[in-house]
Amino acid sequence: MVSSSESIASTTTADNRLQLDDLLGPAALSHQPxxxxxxxxxxxxxxxxxxxxxxxxxxxxxxxxxxxxxxxxYYLTRTETSIFRTCADELAQITGPCEIIELGSGSSTKTRLLLDAYQRLNQKHQIADLKYSPIDVSPSILKLSAKQLLQDYSDLQIQGRVSTYDLALAQLAATPTTTKRLIGFIGSSLGNFTPAGCDRLLAQVSAALQPGDFFLLGIDLRKDPAILExxxxxxxxxxxxxxxxxxxxxxxxxxxxxxxxxxxxxxxxxxxxxxxxxxxxxxxxxxxxxxxxxxxxxxxxxxxxxxxxxxxFDPAELQIQLQNQQLHVQRIWTDPQNWFGVMLAQKQ
Ligand SMILES: C[S@@+](CC[C@H](N)C(=O)[O-])C[C@H]1O[C@@H](n2cnc3c(N)ncnc32)[C@H](O)[C@@H]1O
Missing domain, CATH: 3.10.450 (Nuclear Transport Factor 2; Chain: A,)
Structure with a gap:
């Protein structure tokens, strides 16, 4: 596990709103077992x-x-986006102001709907800064999306990590904070894990959260195989x-x-x-x-x-799996066709 900040290549930009940590660089990896x-x-x-x-x-x-x-x-992105359009404000209301951490953030396009909702919420609570921590194994997309987000959101503070889920979640678990965390894992990426891998990842997510923190999950649901193929x-x-x-x-x-x-x-x-x-x-x-x-x-x-x-996924089965990791599902949003699901769980 990465144990000291010296072992991670970290870059902070001139305006201090972007910090990028490279957990996959040689210095950081030399600390990995x-x-x-x-x-x-x-x-x-x-x-x-x-x-x-x-x-x-x-x-x-x-x-x-x-x-x-x-x-x-590829109905997945369109459908998940349509769900976020309708649920983002309600979701932000449920969690309250928090740091948004995203696993596999990619272009962070859908995340903008969440950032907009948290920006509105922060304005109500007179909170000046919005903290976003994208995590992605692909440095090019992480850097590009961070740059574009900073241009478009003047109140955003970004702490990006070039990292695998494993390394970033281990680092988050080792650095608990009093700021409320929302860990997002959207875009159906949980589907890339076997049931055992899924249990392992959910345990890592749970370990990176304090009681009262939140986990946001975007999952693809079962449907006609012809549509899926x-x-x-x-x-x-x-x-x-x-x-x-x-x-x-x-x-x-x-x-x-x-x-x-x-x-x-x-x-x-x-x-x-x-x-x-x-x-x-x-x-x-x-x-x-x-x-x-x-x-x-x-x-x-x-x-x-x-x-x-x-x-x-079957949301009911996944709800039990989440509960086994002390992640209690508070709300599930779907689209009218029931093709995609967005779940919000709270760490108990
Ligand atoms: C399916 S895309 C989803 C992107 C975005 N979240 C969305 O919903 O459109 C998966 C993203 O996760 C990143 N990724 C894949 N495996 C990863 C891993 N093991 N650790 C960290 N990031 C990973 C990829 O680089 C990619 O940007």
């Missing part, structure tokens, strides 16, 4: 092979994700490009030699586990070397690498 790359190594050496979803997000991956959000088939395999092929770009990211970052033309994008809904499974299918037998992590893997023809699961 386990390298985050270990998960990649483990994933590629198990059967079936997997690649952790965080490797979608280099600069190009973040750009492609933004394009996905605008696709006609189209959302992850769009007609323009943007999701396919996003999936394949993960291999290019590994090529650039770990001196790997994936030939992208030798893989194809596959997205299927598993009705038993209620999850979309995105794969990269090998078109032929091939040997891949990832020099920087000293790993060679063999792929058979048609063998698939699982690149993402996207679980579709």
């Amino acid at each position: 386990q390298s985050p790359q270990r998960e990649l190594y483990q994933g590629l050496t198990q059967t079936p092979k997997t690649i952790p979803a965080q490797y979608f997000y280099d600069e190009r991956g973040s750009q492609l994700f933004e394009q996905i959000c605008d696709l006609p088939e 189209a959302a992850y395999d769009d007609a323009q092929g943007v999701t396919a490009a996003f999936n394949l770009n993960m291999l290019q990211h590994l090529n650039n970052r770990f001196e790997a030699n994936f030939d992208l033309t030798q893989f194809e994008h596959v997205a299927l809904y598993n009705q038993t586990t209620h999850q979309i499974e995105m794969h990269l299918r090998s078109r032929q037998p091939q040997t891949i070397r990832l020099k920087a992590i000293n790993l060679t893997i063999e792929l058979a023809a048609d063998e698939t690498i699982l690149s993402e699961i996207s679980r579709k």
Whole structure:
């Protein structure tokens, strides 16, 4: 765990409204008992092979994700946005003024609806500053969105972290504060975790909160498999490009030699586990070397690498899972079609 501020590269801008901490830089990582790359190594050496979803997000991956959000088939962003438009003020009223911390903040586009609501709330309470702490593994999108937010919100103080969820949540748990926290995890990202991984993440979130603090969750709900499969395999092929770009990211970052033309994008809904499974299918037998992590893997023809699961939730089941981590659900908002859910839970 990162134990001292000296070990984290931290940048503060001239106007003092932006602080950026890099928890993935060499100085910070030398304090970690386990390298985050270990998960990649483990994933590629198990059967079936997997690649952790965080490797979608280099600069190009973040750009492609933004394009996905605008696709006609990708109802998730539109629907979650429509829910925030109607619930943001009520949500801010329930929590009261607080620091907004966001896991996997990306472009922070939907977050603006929350920031607007908290700005209105702060004005009522005559609170001058709004604190926002975005956390994202992709430095390019984090820096770009922080810059744009500071231009648009004159009262905003940003403390960004280039970090994995694990590292940032560990740091938050180790630095409790008297300021009320709202940890947000929106955009259906909890769906990328297996049920066991989900329990682990919820426990980490709970540990980063004090009693009375809040957790805000955006989750995709179960629906017609045809709608789900189209959302992850769009007609323009943007999701396919996003999936394949993960291999290019590994090529650039770990001196790997994936030939992208030798893989194809596959997205299927598993009705038993209620999850979309995105794969990269090998078109032929091939040997891949990832020099920087000293790993060679063999792929058979048609063998698939699982690149993402996207679980579709039953809110009642998730409510119990949250409660098991002392996170008591206070309110659930959905859209008229019941396609997406936004849950607000309070730490007990
Ligand atoms: C599906 S996008 C969601 C972005 C945004 N929250 C939204 O709702 O549109 C997931 C975001 O989480 C980031 N991310 C993925 N895995 C991560 C991890 N393990 N730790 C930190 N950030 C991660 C990605 O870089 C990306 O910006």
